[in-house]
Every structure is written in structure tokens, then in C-alpha cells.
Amino acid sequence: MQTENTGKPILWIVIPCYNEEEVLPVTAPLFLDRINTLTANGKISDKSKILFVNDGSKDKTWEIIQKLSKENPHFIGMSQSRNRGHQNAVLAGLMEARDVCDITISIDCDGQDDITAMDKMVDEYLDGAEVVYGVRSSRTTDTFFKRFTAESFYKLLNSMGAEVVYNHADYRLISSRVLNEFASFHEVNIYLRGMVPLVGFKSSKVYYERHERMAGESHYPLSKMLHLAFDGITSLSVKPISIITTFGMFVSAVGFIGIIWAIIVSVLSLGAPGWASLICIICFLGGIQLISIGVIGTYVGKIYMESKHRPRYIISERTWQPYERHYKG
Ligand code: UDP
Ligand code: MG
Secondary structure, eight states, X not given: OOOOTTSSOOEEEXXXXXXXXTTHHHHHHHHHHHHHHHHHTTSSOTTOEEEEEEOSOSSSHHHHHHHHHHHOTTEXXXXXXXXXXXXXXXXXXXXXXXTTOSEEEEOOTTSOBOTTHHHHHHHHHHTTOSEEEEEEEEOTTSOHHHHHHHHHHHHHHHHXXXXXXXXXXXXXXXXXXXXXXXXXOOOSSOOHHHHHHHHOSOEEEEEEEBOOOSSSXXXXXXXXXXXXXXXXXXXXXXXXHHXXXXXXXXXXXXXXXXXXXXXXXXXXXXXXXXXXXXXXXHHXXXXXXXXXXXXXXXXXXXXXXXXHTOOSOOEEEESSOGGGGGOOO
């Protein structure tokens, strides 16, 4: 466990924000309150920070972050040069924090995740855990549809061989030690909740209730959720390829039996050639082939993106001076 001179860990809370002008003024004081409480309880250093990562917002989010950073030294902000998505925003914040703090907690800025659970996360860290996953104890505030799709998604991911913590999203504590190891994972297709368990180290879980958004609207409609699900599976597992191979062998076997049947029918002249069944088989095989090419193409596409070695985030502005990066005692 790394600590600064006073012996208390420096905590950086990393918060991605995209078009959150409505909710930020509501939740920012709650995050500050948490830092103050944890500091008053002697659990963290008063050098702890709340880092807002503006993900190329088109509204007044960045202006609000700049204003907050002038009002209180605990608030700092940085801005991505454009919208890159939630995962990249969190990664940018974590990579920024890793060599100036001892622990990070990533959390969404909409107040859905119980902010007070941070106290338990810090306790777990002080007890020796390097990664603490925030796990939703129930999903009663989500609609039945969101709950059903999300739970099916976790089950699907695990059945595909990707290790993800059930009902855990991106609310978690990670120590700087783990982040320094994580920094050597260079992939650009990032799916944090599947990648963090791969780093290893001692981990634990903290359960919390998930609330409604405090203001504003979700940025994850069904289409984006499906995209995230497909992205998660293809970033973490190559099992779909082996499933296709198995399925392809099965379809070929059935096709082989079909051919024997067709030969017997024609040799014995038992009837008119089965035009309908022929068309059905052609359509069926055509569909299977297209799906297979699509899935394989997705992997090829990912290899293509990885081979470019593009930066995973680009920071255009910060509300603090970079020399502060080296202040860790
Ligand atoms: N977010 C982001 N970039 C995006 C979309 C979302 O940084 O392109 C942030 C957003 O500001 C919020 C978090 O990611 O802090 C989760 O988004 P949201 O609450 O809309 O998703 P939900 O909780 O509904 O799944
Ligand atoms: Mg949310």
C-alpha cells in the first residue's frame, strides 16, 4: 500500500461527464461532502481530489467544471478533445491520476450509484484490497426491461469466458499499484469492467442500492447498450469464433444427410424435385454464412483498429498545472 507522508492515502474520485449540466451542480457538492467526511474521519489525505473528465460535452458542462475548480481546490477537471465515450473518459482520468494518488474511485456523475458506499470501499482498501468492486444489491429502480437485458448480458459474457463481476458497472476503487500494472494493457478496444479483473491482485466487493438519476437523461439507449454488449463480448472473448466453427460443422453434417436424401429421392424417382426445400436450405446457409462473416469481420476490424496504435484519449485542457503531477509524497 502506497501512502503519502502523513500516512493517509490520497484519493482521486474520477468522474466522466458528458452533457451533464443539469446534474453536475446537484452531485458535485455530494462528492465534496464525501471527501470532507472521509478526511474528517482520518481515512484519506486532505490532498484528495475530485477529477471531472469532460467527454467533449456540447452543453455547459466544461464551464461548470471550470467554475467548480475555482471555487474549491478539491475540484479539478480535464477535458477530452472530443467525445470518445464513457470508457475512454474513465480510462483518461485513471491514467492521469495513477501517479499522483494512492487510490482512485471511478463513479458516474448522475448520482445513481450510492456515493456513501465510497466509505466502505476505502475501508476495504485499508484492510488490504487493491480493487474494490461496487455491486448493485438490487435493480428495483431500473425498468424491468433494463434489468432483464443487463442481467442477461452478464450471464452471456460469463458464458463466453469473459470474467465480469455480476451487477458491477464502473463504480470501483482501484489502487495506483494496480493502475500502474493496468497501464501496460495497450488495447484500444477498452472494456474496463472486463479488463480490471484480468490484472488480478486482492479484490473485494461492496454492495449498494442503485437510485434514479438525480437530473438529466441517460446516454445509454437500447442501441448503445446492445453495442456495448457486443463490443464487450468481442473485446474479451474469441469464443464466438469457436461457436461458429462448431455450428458450421453441425450445419454441414445436416447438409450431408440432406444430400444423401436428395440423391435417394432422385434415384428412386419418388417425386418432383423439392424446389421449396432447396430454396429454404440456400436461404438458411446464406444467413449463417453472412452472420459468420459478420462476426469474424468484427474481430478483423478490431485487429485493424489495434494495429493503428491510435491514442486512446487526447486531453485538450486541464484546470490544474501539470507540474502538480509529481507532488505525491
Ligand atoms: N458518459 C460519458 N461519455 C458518453 C456517455 C456517457 O462520459 O459518451 C458519462 C455520463 O456523463 C455519466 C456516465 O458516463 O457520468 C454514465 O452515463 P449514463 O448515466 O447516461 O448511463 P446509464 O447510467 O443510464 O447507463
Ligand atoms: Mg447513469
